[in-house]
Amino acid sequence: MADLHFLANPARFRRFSQRVLPGLGFATVLMLAFGLYMAFFVAPVDYQQGQTVRIMFLHVPSAWLSMGGYALLAGLGASLLVWRHPLAALMARAAAPVGASFAAVCLLTGSLWGRPMWGTYWVWDARLTSMLLLFFLYLGHIALSRAYDEPERGDRSAAILALVGVINLPIIKFSVDWWNTLHQPASVTRLDAPAIHNSILIPLIWMAVSLLFLFIFLVLVRTETEIDRRRLENAAVQEEEAAA
Amino acid sequence: MAPLSLEIDGLACRRGGRRVFDRLSFGLGEGELLALTGRNGSGKTTLLRALAGLVRPDAGTVRWLGVDVADDPEAWRGRLAWLGHLDGLKGDLSVVENLLVAQRLRGGAQDRLDGALLAFDLGALAARAVRTLSAGQRRRTALARIVFSAAPLWLLDEPLNALDMPAQQAFRAALQKHLAAGGLAIAATHAELGVEGARTLELGRA
Amino acid sequence: MNGFMALLARDLRLVWRRPGDVGVVLAFFVVAVVLFPLGIGPETNTLQRIAAGVLWCAALFAALLSLERLFAADYEDGTLDLLLLAPWPLELAALAKCTSHWIVTGLPLSLLAPVLGVAFGLDGDSLLALFGTLLIGTPTLSLIGGLAAALTLGARKSGALLALLALPLCVPTLIFGAGAVETLAAGEGLWTHLAILGALALVALATTPWAIAAALRQAGE
Numbered sequence: 001m002a003d004l005h006f007l008a009n010p011a012r013f014r015r016f017s018q019r020v021l022p023g024l025g026f027a028t029v030l031m032l033a034f035g036l037y038m039a040f041f042v043a044p045v046d047y048q049q050g051q052t053v054r055i056m057f058l059h060v061p062s063a064w065l066s067m068g069g070y071a072l073l074a075g076l077g078a079s080l081l082v083w084r085h086p087l088a089a090l091m092a093r094a095a096a097p098v099g100a101s102f103a104a105v106c107l108l109t110g111s112l113w114g115r116p117m118w119g120t121y122w123v124w125d126a127r128l129t130s131m132l133l134l135f136f137l138y139l140g141h142i143a144l145s146r147a148y149d150e151p152e153r154g155d156r157s158a159a160i161l162a163l164v165g166v167i168n169l170p171i172i173k174f175s176v177d178w179w180n181t182l183h184q185p186a187s188v189t190r191l192d193a194p195a196i197h198n199s200i201l202i203p204l205i206w207m208a209v210s211l212l213f214l215f216i217f218l219v220l221v222r223t224e225t226e227i228d229r230r231r232l233e234n235a236a237v238q239e240e241e242a243a244a
Numbered sequence: 245m246a247p248l249s250l251e252i253d254g255l256a257c258r259r260g261g262r263r264v265f266d267r268l269s270f271g272l273g274e275g276e277l278l279a280l281t282g283r284n285g286s287g288k289t290t291l292l293r294a295l296a297g298l299v300r301p302d303a304g305t306v307r308w309l310g311v312d313v314a315d316d317p318e319a320w321r322g323r324l325a326w327l328g329h330l331d332g333l334k335g336d337l338s339v340v341e342n343l344l345v346a347q348r349l350r351g352g353a354q355d356r357l358d359g360a361l362l363a364f365d366l367g368a369l370a371a372r373a374v375r376t377l378s379a380g381q382r383r384r385t386a387l388a389r390i391v392f393s394a395a396p397l398w399l400l401d402e403p404l405n406a407l408d409m410p411a412q413q414a415f416r417a418a419l420q421k422h423l424a425a426g427g428l429a430i431a432a433t434h435a436e437l438g439v440e441g442a443r444t445l446e447l448g449r450a
Numbered sequence: 451m452n453g454f455m456a457l458l459a460r461d462l463r464l465v466w467r468r469p470g471d472v473g474v475v476l477a478f479f480v481v482a483v484v485l486f487p488l489g490i491g492p493e494t495n496t497l498q499r500i501a502a503g504v505l506w507c508a509a510l511f512a513a514l515l516s517l518e519r520l521f522a523a524d525y526e527d528g529t530l531d532l533l534l535l536a537p538w539p540l541e542l543a544a545l546a547k548c549t550s551h552w553i554v555t556g557l558p559l560s561l562l563a564p565v566l567g568v569a570f571g572l573d574g575d576s577l578l579a580l581f582g583t584l585l586i587g588t589p590t591l592s593l594i595g596g597l598a599a600a601l602t603l604g605a606r607k608s609g610a611l612l613a614l615l616a617l618p619l620c621v622p623t624l625i626f627g628a629g630a631v632e633t634l635a636a637g638e639g640l641w642t643h644l645a646i647l648g649a650l651a652l653v654a655l656a657t658t659p660w661a662i663a664a665a666l667r668q669a670g671e
Contacts, residue, residue, distance in 0.1 A: 081664070136618040143614055147605035152259075156668045157601045161615060164597060164661050168619050171653065175622035179629065237262055298534055298670045322537030330528025334460070336467040348456035349536045 010087050010227050017220045028217050031210035038203040046200075053200075055113040061208035062106035063127075065215050066134060067169075069099025073141060074166035077159030087223070089155035090230060092162070093145055094222030098215060100138035106131050126180035130173050137165045151230070248273050249428060250397065255304030257290050264290045265447060268304070272430070275423045277442040280432040286448030288432035289329065292399050295430065296324055308397075322350065325395035329402055331386040335375030339366055339385050342374055346389050353394065360392035363418045364411065379406040384414070391418050398422065398429040404437070412438075453538040454546045461550035471516070472554050479512040479559060483566050494571045501570035502580060502631035506624055509559045509584060510591060514616055516555050517595040518602075518609050520547055525603050525669065534670045544662035545655075548589075548596040556588030572631075579634045586647040587627040593654040594619045600665035623650055 039057035046053035073092055080088040110128050111121040122128070145158035248271035255268040264287040272278055280288045293299040295306055297317050306313045313320035326332075333342045340357070347354060361367050364384040374382060383406045390398055398419075404412055416438055419429060423439075431437060465472060486504045487497055524530040533543045563584050564577040572580065598616035602608040630643035 133618045133621060136614070140611075140615040140618065143611055144601060144605070147602065147607065147611055149606070153604070153668065153671075157605075157665060160661050160665050160668075161601055164619070164657065167653075167657060168622075171622050171650070172618070175625045179625045234262065293671070296535060298531065298667075300671065318537045318539070321535045324535055326531060326535050328528050328531050330526075330531070332528035332532050334464060334527065334529060336464055337460075341463075345456065345460045346532055349453055349460075349532060351452055351537060 010090070013087055014224065014227065017224055021217070021220060021224075024213065024217050024220070028210065028213040031206070031213055035203065035207040035210040039207055042199075043203045044197075044199050049117065052113055052116050055109050056200075057204055057207045058211075059106055059109040059113060060204060061211045062102045062109065063131060064208060065211055066099050066103035066106055066131070066138075069095060069102060069215065070134060070137065070162070070169065071166060073099065073162040077162035080155060080159045081163075087227075089152070089159070090226040091219065091223045092141075092158065093155065094226050095219045096138060096142045096145065096158075098218045098222065100135060100142060102211075102215065103131060103135040103138055107135060124180070126177045129180070130176045133172050133176070134169065137169075141165070151233070249309055251307040251310075252295070253305050253307070255291075255294060255306070256302045257287065257294055257299060258302050259290070270445060272428050274426040274428065276428055277419070277423055277437070277439055278430045279437050279442050279444045280430065280447060281434065281444055282447035288447055289401055291447065292401055292430065292432055296326055296399055297321065323396050325390040325393040325398045327386055327390055327398070327400045327403055329405070331382045332389070333374045333382055333385055336373060338371050338373055339377075339388075340370045342385060343389055343392050347392055350393060350395075352392075356392055356394060360388040363391050364388045364414050380408055380411060383407055384411055387415055387418065391422070396427050398427065398431075400429065400431040400433075402433060403431055404433060404435050453536055454542045457533070457543055457546040458550050461547065462553065465550070465554050471519075472558070475512050475516045475555055476558055476562060478515060479508050479562065480566065482508040482511065484569075487569070497570045498572060501567055501572050502576070502628045504570070505563045505567060505580060506584070506587075506628040509563060509588065510617075510620055510624060512559060513551075513555050513588065513591045514595055514598075514613050517551065517592075517599045517616070518612055520551055520596055520599045521603050521666065521669075522599070522608070530666065530670065534667065540663040540666060541659040544596065544600070544659045544666065548592045548658075548662075551596060552589050552592040556584070556592055560584035560588060576631050576634055579631045579640055582640075582644060583627040583630045583647060586644060586651060587623045590623045590647075590651045590654045591620055593651075593658040594623075597658045597662050597665065600662045600669065603665070603669040623647065626650065 035057070039054055043054065043057070045051055072095055076088040076092040076095065079085045080092070107128065110131070114123060114125075114128075115121050141158050141161055144161055145154040148154040148157070250272040252271070253269050256266045257264040268291070270278070280291060282288055290299060294301045297313065297320060308320060308323065332346070334345070337345065340361075343357060343360065344354065347357075361370055364387055366381075366384060366388055369377065369381060369385075374385060377385070383403075387403065390400070403415060407415060419437075419439055422429060483504060486500070490496060490500070521530065524533065534540060536543065560581055564572075564581045567577045567580050595612070595616045598612045598619075601615060602612045605611055626643050626646045630640055630647070633643060634640050
């Protein structure tokens, strides 16, 4: 949380983000371009999964980032509730839809991968089901933070929800795994092959890092927007008062 | 002048980036009444809620007998009697039940019930369900709850709301009795309280 | 503890004055459960297989339905301020509210579910398991639902929002509650499921009162 202390002040955050954003955006585009090239043209075809294995280069990092994104929301929630950092609320507002989008990408790519592999777009696989529930937790956070006339109340309610959600995530994961073994034979193809060859692993990690850059870039841009939006709202209130 | 029981030092509250009040300081001694005045939206209610600990102030301290009330919020809450702009009554309970429940929630003594009912002429209404009462009768019940609580500090938000003349007289009498016994009171009001010796604090931009 | 008992007694007395509110929730539960055979067909094997899941889901929805008013009534008439200003921990008040919710919904639902289970052709052991899992599982629903109710206090469209927040968090309880009856049918141990349901209830008991109190405090600001 040391970084957040440094950035707790919105004005200081702006100066920081304006210096960082152009370079970060440029780096993100280059890294993503190279990563996608590796994923689509360099990585070998899997002898079982065929070309569809390439979906994994998008699917797996999206899963990681959506889970990391929820942990970020919880961290921001704690820093809002404990230290009352004004920026934490705005950043959580900015990050939640980004995390939800990664969860959605993970679900969509998972179902596209499932069509040739499982013969259907959706199976109640433990991982997909957990990801679906994480997506719902994101939706709840987004809806709650925007459900109040007073935005600060939405921020604090959503912060409490994120903290409770992060405690519950492992429990949900555990129970869905249990449910899955109870209801389905273990014949479903697992994504985690015992040992991943470097020719797959390197592009995978490269894509994960590029998408992490994309995640950070999107969150920073959206945080700037949230700062501007909050300022405009406050300015409108003050103008009204001056006129009254 | 009586020694100060309640000291407010540099209290500040912000809402939605807007400063409601800033660097507010005042003190109140035994038997003193402070009337908070100011236009709608000047922060009277927010100040009362900040004093009660319902709203977390952005800066400043509230001290009772020299001790910061944030050190022991539960003890502080035990010293307060609160009348919000809502009456805080359950419509399905009778007048007496409402008073008794509120007192049990505070963990206070039950022996002043008759006096509290008498002070606001509620004897005939005691067994009536609150939902069948008029707005003024409900306000009287809420005020009786304040008297019943026997708390040393009364925080009142627009206590005269909906009260007719006899009820206003009854309120003044109860307030004066409370002050005479060494109690303190802070009341947000847009009308004259009509109590002698009341100090006034006007909120809002000068 | 006196404050806890006083609040619990007050809420139960309020329910007693208006028994219709609880009656509507229980009636909803019965009607919702009865709709399933009508929609799916009266074949006994199918009904037996889905019985536990249907009864658990219906109980979850019925519990959520009644949660919206849990704190909203106190918020609207100003008595929430009296709870916030009571000279004892707000966490206990949160617990008292959830306890009263469980007594007037979770407990009657647990008693009612086995009766409806008969109509689904469940045998005696399954009915007992159904009662046991609901008895241990519904307190968790009341606690998690109470949190969702506190978080949505004063929000726009709070009813649908409450369900959106509470349902994903209730999934583990649902899985182990409904799953227990099925494992019984498969001849496996029921006790593991009951133990896990108990553990879930303890986790909820250890975490939600603090979260509810935090949510109520910020609703009072």
